[in-house]
Structures are given as structure tokens and as C-alpha cells.
Amino acid sequence: MRDRRAVWKNQSEPPNLPKDCSNCAIRDATVCGALRTDQLEILQEFKSCDRILPAHTHLYRAGERLHEIYNPLSGWMALYRILESGKRQVLQIELPGGFLGYQANLDEPMLHSAQCITDVAVCVFPRRAFPGLLERHPAIGSRLIGMVANEVARGHDQLTNVGSRPGVERVAHFLLQIYMQLRQRKHAMNADVQSLPLTQEMIGDALGLTPVHINRILRQLRERRLVVLQNRTLKVLDLGGLRKMADRSQVDMAVF
Amino acid sequence: MRDRRAVWKNQSEPPNLPKDCSNCAIRDATVCGALRTDQLEILQEFKSCDRILPAHTHLYRAGERLHEIYNPLSGWMALYRILESGKRQVLQIELPGGFLGYQANLDEPMLHSAQCITDVAVCVFPRRAFPGLLERHPAIGSRLIGMVANEVARGHDQLTNVGSRPGVERVAHFLLQIYMQLRQRKHAMNADVQSLPLTQEMIGDALGLTPVHINRILRQLRERRLVVLQNRTLKVLDLGGLRKMADRSQVDMAVF
DNA sequence: CGTATCATTGACGTCGGTCAATTCGTGTGG
DNA sequence: CCACACGAATTGACCGACGTCAATGATACG
Numbered sequence: 057m058r059d060r061r062a063v064w065k066n067q068s069e070p071p072n073l074p075k076d077c078s079n080c081a082i083r084d085a086t087v088c089g090a091l092r093t094d095q096l097e098i099l100q101e102f103k104s105c106d107r108i109l110p111a112h113t114h115l116y117r118a119g120e121r122l123h124e125i126y127n128p129l130s131g132w133m134a135l136y137r138i139l140e141s142g143k144r145q146v147l148q149i150e151l152p153g154g155f156l157g158y159q160a161n162l163d164e165p166m167l168h169s170a171q172c173i174t175d176v177a178v179c180v181f182p183r184r185a186f187p188g189l190l191e192r193h194p195a196i197g198s199r200l201i202g203m204v205a206n207e208v209a210r211g212h213d214q215l216t217n218v219g220s221r222p223g224v225e226r227v228a229h230f231l232l233q234i235y236m237q238l239r240q241r242k243h244a245m246n247a248d249v250q251s252l253p254l255t256q257e258m259i260g261d262a263l264g265l266t267p268v269h270i271n272r273i274l275r276q277l278r279e280r281r282l283v284v285l286q287n288r289t290l291k292v293l294d295l296g297g298l299r300k301m302a303d304r305s306q307v308d309m310a311v312f
Numbered sequence: 313m314r315d316r317r318a319v320w321k322n323q324s325e326p327p328n329l330p331k332d333c334s335n336c337a338i339r340d341a342t343v344c345g346a347l348r349t350d351q352l353e354i355l356q357e358f359k360s361c362d363r364i365l366p367a368h369t370h371l372y373r374a375g376e377r378l379h380e381i382y383n384p385l386s387g388w389m390a391l392y393r394i395l396e397s398g399k400r401q402v403l404q405i406e407l408p409g410g411f412l413g414y415q416a417n418l419d420e421p422m423l424h425s426a427q428c429i430t431d432v433a434v435c436v437f438p439r440r441a442f443p444g445l446l447e448r449h450p451a452i453g454s455r456l457i458g459m460v461a462n463e464v465a466r467g468h469d470q471l472t473n474v475g476s477r478p479g480v481e482r483v484a485h486f487l488l489q490i491y492m493q494l495r496q497r498k499h500a501m502n503a504d505v506q507s508l509p510l511t512q513e514m515i516g517d518a519l520g521l522t523p524v525h526i527n528r529i530l531r532q533l534r535e536r537r538l539v540v541l542q543n544r545t546l547k548v549l550d551l552g553g554l555r556k557m558a559d560r561s562q563v564d565m566a567v568f
Numbered sequence: 569c570g571t572a573t574c575a576t577t578g579a580c581g582t583c584g585g586t587c588a589a590t591t592c593g594t595g596t597g598g
Numbered sequence: 599c600c601a602c603a604c605g606a607a608t609t610g611a612c613c614g615a616c617g618t619c620a621a622t623g624a625t626a627c628g
Binding site for chain 2: 583584585586587593
């Protein structure tokens with residue numbers, strides 16, 4: 057099934073870079089926002105290194121036991137799972153500022169895979185350090201709980217979308233959600249054109265629809281002059297209309 | 313839409329009971345498992361009270377600002393959301409041992425509602441106490457992160473189910489997942505008959521299918537001698553077959 | 569250029585939804 | 599104790615959203 061899907065092989069050894077938190081662009085958006093600037097070395101002490109991964113390689117795969125925890129700094133990733141049937145479910149599109157590799161039981165194998173969509177830079181922490189870190193700095197713990205709780209809320213949103221909305225609305229909601237995230241991150245409130253490096257197949261795997269059907273839906277959205285997605289570029293033509301189509305209750309937006 | 317669905321009104325004032333952690337049946341399964349038995353009073357000090365809610369009432373509703381956090385002690389609850397279209401998405405079936413009412417931003421209104429399916433007992437903590445609690449007892453923080461991380465994993469599982477599996481497998485997976493939880497909780501490894509107080513409509517709202525179709529699928533599962541769900545009772549006839557039908561990779565089970 | 573991946577479109581099939589009628593089960597009041 | 603009511607479960611007939619299959623373009627890359 058899906059023979060067309062590329063099997064991307066993992067590069068052998070991703071390069072590790074020296075750790076340097078001083079000019080981290082997304083500090084406030086991530087765990088480190090829990091600390092004051094003059095406390096930065098606390099986290100830097102625990103941190104292992106930075107790492108660059110080329111597009112299409114995996115940060116980790118389902119079944120692996122991880123010894124690290126990651127903080128994406130730049131680039132796009134996809135968390136996904138493969139079923140026995142061969143179908144792929146994309147669980148989440150990860151943008152910088154998230155938090156990857158954490159699990160309740162740190163010694164259990166990962167339940168999903170994390171693959172780079174574009175080139176990606178991640179900040180690497182050793183897992184073992186975390187209990188001690190939380191012990192010494194409860195503020196980081198609170199921050200983490202908050203971030204993970206946010207993941208739960210995003211998950212609910214995604215589940216609601218896939219479980220309850222018809223195709224067009226589902227795609228509209230998905231695009232809008234990513235668009236809002238991008239716009240917020242860039243502090244560019246009027247950038248109605250955004251780069252969106254997702255294939256239609258990936259969008260389909262995220263929304264439980266076939267790539268063919270995604271294509272037809274995108275055509276509809278284009279013809280209705282709501283959004284245009286072409287050449288990895290997303291243009292929002294009618295934000296209000298898109299919102300309406302996405303059937304978002306005002307409550308929905310609170311997550312972002 | 314869905315005029316048939318009962319509109320259950322909230323009882324006026326649920327009774328508060330005195331707090332007493334000493335003989336809590338599910339202590340190890342919940343936050344409190346982070347502490348030793350002789351430290352129990354630490355948590356009991358923070359705790360507000362216990363509370364009993366009748367079936368069909370709400371613990372909280374989407375849009376409300378909560379000042380409390382809850383620990384279900386007994387009974388079944390459903391977390392859900394209503395879309396503008398009128399459709400309801402059940403996000404999760406809550407059994408004792410979970411953790412309700414937490415959000416990244418404690419002051420924001422809740423994004424979903426929590427309704428009692430059966431009579432329910434919850435253990436109530438004031439939200440405001442939590443920062444201080446975490447400060448003093450980082451172990452509780454770790455525990456919380458673990459519990460919330462577990463929620464994320466369950467969410468992924470649910471999303472995968474709804475997004476990637478055809479109807480029969482979807483229902484099989486759902487029933488199996490609940491069945492495993494129940495069996496584990498009761499430490500009754502051979503109880504292949506369990507009480508399951510969910511209507512077919514509720515199952516449908518959880519899985520993104522209509523009650524009518526759920527009914528037809530249940531008939532199939534019955535005719536294939538895998539499970540029988542009748543009169544709020546779940547009988548697993550063929551656990552192996554059910555697993556196979558649910559298309560679970562071994563990885564799936566790790567969550568429970 | 570030749571090849572690989574992604575996007576696009578048409579024809580057709582099916583899974584699950586809709587509508588509606590009937591039955592079942594349980595609780596309630598006479 | 600029975601009659602009734604109301605929600606839930608069950609079933610059939612029909613329909614539509616979405617999937618499948620397959621062919622054709624468009625783009626990028628070595």
C-alpha cells in the first residue's frame with residue numbers, strides 16, 4: 057500500500073554543535089522561559105548540545121528507547137505512527153518551541169516517530185538529568201506541566217477536527233491552525249503568505265483523508281477564494297471566511 | 313439536530329464530604345502515589361474536600377473558569393466538546409485515577425466539558441495551591457508531568473484510531489482499550505465480563521460515527537463472536553480475535 | 569534529458585450517514 | 599401490579615462523501 061511514498065533513509069551521523077543558550081531565538085517560547093536571563097546557565101549546564109538534522113531524516117523512531125529530550129529550535133517536523141494496515145497517522149506537526157521525547161515512563165520505547173520535514177535544529181538534553189533538574193528548580197517543572205498540558209489541548213483540538221468535521225471544514229481548520237501558529241511566531245500579524253512545506257499526502261495522513269481527496273478539497277477552498285496552497289506556499293485570501301469554514305468556536309483559539 | 317439527546321440539567325448543590333486520604337482506594341494510581349504513606353497529610357492539607365456528583369450532572373463545562381482541580385475516585389465521566397454544527401466530540405472516557413481540570417493557563421476558561429456518566433466521587437484540590445505545592449514537593453511535579461504525558465499518549469492513540477481505522481476496527485479498538493483499563497484496575501485478570509455504562513450514541517460521539525452505524529458494527533462484532541455489548545454489559549468472547557481486529561501493534565499496549 | 573516525486577483530474581465503487589419505523593427496557597404513576 | 603411513557607436499541611431503504619484506480623501534468627534534480 058502506498059508504494060509511492062518515499063522511504064527516506066536516516067543519515068548516519070548528524071553533527072553536534074556546541075551549546076550556547078545566550079542568543080537562542082525562541083527562549084521565551086520554550087521550557088527555558090521559566091528562568092530569568094541571568095539563570096540561563098542553569099539550563100545550559102544540563103544541556104548536551106545542539107544538533108542539526110537534514111530534511112527527511114528521523115529524530116527518533118517508534119520503538120526506540122531514548123536517552124535524550126529535544127527542543128526544536130528551527131524547522132518543521134512531523135510526529136506520526138504507522139498502523140499494521142500500512143496507514144500512517146500524523147499525530148502532530150511540530151514547530152519550534154515544542155518539547156519532544158518526553159514520556160511518562162522514560163525507559164519505555166517511544167510510541168511514535170519524529171521525522172524532519174525540513175532541515176531542523178534541535179536543542180538536546182539528557183533524560184537522566186531531568187529528575188535532578190526538577191528537584192532543584194520547581195519552576196521548570198511547572199513550566200513543563202504547562203507545556204504538556206498544552207499538548208493535551210492541541211490533541212483534543214485535532215481529535216475533534218478529525219472526528220467531527222466533514223472534509224472541507226477539516227482541511228480549513230488544519231490550515232488555519234497552522235497559519236495562526238506561524239503568524240504568531242513571526243510576530244508578523246499581517247503576513248497572509250506563509251511557507252508551508254507539507255505535501256498533500258502528509259496533510260491527508262494528518263486528517264484521515266486520502267491525498268486525492270485533499271487535492272479536491274484544496275481546489276474547492278481555492279475556488280471559494282478562501283486559501284490557496286500551491287508550491288509549498290499558503291496564501292490566506294479571506295481569513296474571516298476561513299475561520300467560518302473551519303467552524304471554530306471562539307474557545308478553539310485559546311490554545312494558540 | 314439530535315433532538316433525541318437528553319438535556320441533563322445540573323443538580324443545584326453537590327454535597328461536599330470531609331477529606332480523608334487514609335483509606336483512599338486508588339492512591340497509588342493517582343498524583344498521591346508520588347508520596348510515601350507517612351507523607352499523606354502533605355496532600356491532605358492542600359486538599360479541599362471530597363464531592364459526590366449524581367449521574368448526568370457536569371463536573372465543569374466548557375467556558376467556565378475553574379478554581380479547582382479534580383481527582384476522580386469512582387464512577388465514569390466523559391470529557392467532550394460541542395461544535396457549532398451541533399456535533400459532539402467525546403474526547404475521553406475518564407475512569408478513576410485520572411486528573412481533571414488542569415490547563416496550561418489556569419485562568420483561561422475550560423476548553424471542554426466534563427460530565428458524569430454514572431454517579432461519581434471526586435477528590436477536590438484548590439488550583440491556587442498548586443504552585444506552592446510543586447515548589448515544596450518536586451516529586452509531585454514529576455508525577456504530574458508523567459500523568460499529563462500519559463494523557464498525551466492516550467490522545468495519540470485515540471486520534472490514530474479515529475483517523476486511520478475503518479469502523480469495525482475502530483469500535484473494536486475502543487472497546488478493547490476500555491476493557492483493558494477496567495481489567496487492570498480491578499486486578500481481576502480474568503473478568504471477561506465488565507459493566508460498561510456507555511450508550512451507543514456516546515460511543516459514536518467518541519469515534520466519529522453515528523449511533524446507527526455503531527449499532528450495526530456491534531452486531532458484526534457479536535456475530536463474529538468477538539464481543540457482546542448488551543444492557544450496559546461488555547462480554548469479551550475472544551480476546552485474541554478482538555486484539556487482532558483492533559489492529560493493535562504491541563506498542564499500543566504500553567499506554568495502559 | 570531522464571527519472572523521481574508530487575499534483576491534478578476523471579470514472580466508478582463503497583463505507584458510513586440519513587431518515588424513519590419498530591422494538592425493547594426501564595422507571596413511574598395510577 | 600399493570601399501563602404508559604420515554605429513552606435507547608435495532609433494522610431497512612436509500613443516498614452522498616470519500617476512497618480507489620489509473621492516467622496525465624508539472625517540477626526539480628543529477
